[in-house]
Amino acid sequence: GLVASDSFGGLRALLVPSEKRKPIGGAKRRGRVLAFGMEAAGRWSLVRRDSGGGEGRDTVVEHVARALLRRYGVVFWRLLAREGAWLPPWRDLLRVYRRLEARGEIRGGRFVAGFSGEQYALPEAVGLLREIRRRPGSGEWISLSGADPLNLIGVLTPGPRLAALTGNRVLYRDGLPIAALSGGKIEFLTTLDEASRWEAEKRLIRSAARGQLADLA
Known part of the structure; x- marks a missing residue:
């Protein structure tokens, strides 16, 4: 419980006896070895734990608050519905955001219509929102995994949520969700x-296949 990895490659390598692991640095080893090793395990990071002290907790909450701003650009209560249970309470995050706004580091206001409560944004995010609003649609397609933080179907848009599973996919066009793949079935979210339906199906199936190949790597 001291470190965490962003893939299962490291766990697979650790479960294999050392004599069957792929040597590090390209060294040769007799006998059959597996094709994967620790060098392909992805990124590792230390698991930070709260020491329980008030000052230490305040530091952790501010770190999380800033990380959420870097992730989304704009933060408000409803947006965090898909985040994990480990997230600090919204009231604690609010205290941090109010303090950062008072320092002039972030902006407070109404950036996303249709949602009540306080909203905070990075200054550069406000400019990007205005630019995107004025920009004509380009027809750009983007397909994301259901486990991606930008899977906000049912959170910021009407309708049921898409389960945060790597096998699920959501397809955006010009920033709007138009179709989703769940359990091997495609559901269209707009007319x-x-x-366009054929193109959406093709893109969802292709992206799902690429995701499955990445999981096997």
């Missing part, structure tokens, strides 16, 4: 013509 599309036949050509």
